[in-house]
Amino acid sequence: MVGIVIVSHSYKVAEGIYDLAMQMAAENDHIIPAGGMEDRAIGTDAFKIMAAIEQADTGDGVAVLADLGSGIMSAEMAIEMLDGGDIKVRIADAPVLEGAISAAVASTSGASLDEVIEAAEEARTASKLS
Numbered sequence: 001m002v003g004i005v006i007v008s009h010s011y012k013v014a015e016g017i018y019d020l021a022m023q024m025a026a027e028n029d030h031i032i033p034a035g036g037m038e039d040r041a042i043g044t045d046a047f048k049i050m051a052a053i054e055q056a057d058t059g060d061g062v063a064v065l066a067d068l069g070s071g072i073m074s075a076e077m078a079i080e081m082l083d084g085g086d087i088k089v090r091i092a093d094a095p096v097l098e099g100a101i102s103a104a105v106a107s108t109s110g111a112s113l114d115e116v117i118e119a120a121e122e123a124r125t126a127s128k129l130s
Contacts, residue, residue, distance in 0.1 A: 001028060001030055001058050001060055001107055001108070002030075002058070002060045002061050002062065002063055002103075002106075002107040002111065002113050002116045003031070003032070003053075003055075003057050003058055003060070003061070003062040003063070003107075004021070004028070004030065004031045004032070004062070004063050004064075004065070004100060004104060004107060004116070005029035005033075005034050005049065005052045005053055005056050005062060005063070005064045005065070005075075006021070006031070006032070006033045006034065006035070006065055006100050006121065007017055007034050007035070007044060007049055007052075007064060007065065007066035007067065007071045007074065007075050007096075007119060008033075008035040008036070008044075008067045008071065008090050008096060009043055009044055009067060009068060009070075009071060010035055010036055010041050010042060010067075011033075011036030011037075011040040012035070012036075013035055013036040013067065014033035014034060014035020014036070015033050015035060017033070017096060017097050017100050018031060018032075018033040018100075019026070019040025020100075020101060021025065021100045021101050021104040022104070023105065023109070024101050024104055024105050025101075025104035025105050025108035026116070027071055027108050028063045028104055028107055028108045030055075030056045030057075030058055030107075031056070031100075031104055031107075032053075032055050033047050033052070034049045034051075034052035040127070043073075044049055044066075044070060044074035045074065046074045046075075046077040046078040046081060047059050047078070047081075049064070049075050049077075049078035049093045050072055050079075050081050050082060051079035053078060053079070053082065053087060053089055054082070054087070054105065057087045060088075060112070060113060061087070061088035061089065061090070061112075061113030061116075061119060062087060062088070062089045062090075062113075063089075063090055063091075063092055063103050063107070063113060063116045063117055064079075064089060064090070064091045064092065065091075065092050065096045065099045065100050065108070065120060066091065066096060067096045070088075074090060076084050076091070079091075081110065083126075088113055090113060090114075090117050092117050092121055093124070094121045094123050094124055095122040095123055095124060096106040098123035098126060099120035099123045099124075100120070101120065101123075102119040102123045103114035103116045103117075103119055103120040104121050105119070106118075106119035106120075
């Protein structure tokens with residue numbers, strides 16, 4: 001099962017998105033929130049994100065979703081810091097909330113890393129109004 005890491009500058013936002021994603025994909029225990037700094041202050045921490053990636057990994061890869069540009073930069077740094085580079089990691093260019101839910105459902109359905117990333121990125125174009 002593809003793991004998912006939710007990166008937000010806010011600890012509470014990452015935890016909230018995690019809660020929603022788990023409601024949609026309760027069987028997936030490899031969704032990991034990585035929000036805020038270690039002391040829960042606003043910010044992103046590459047070491048915290050790296051640890052989340054390692055925890056989320058099942059061998060099928062890890063999809064990372066982030067809220068803002070510096071969250072992406074911290075995620076990229078975390079990926080570079082991974083020992084050995086044995087974990088397949090991709091960052092989705094997707095809205096963090098809608099993307100995380102779509103990714104969680106796809107992952108729980110047995111989708112590949114590429115398919116999970118695609119599901120997350122498709123959330124960019126989903127209309128909320130008909």
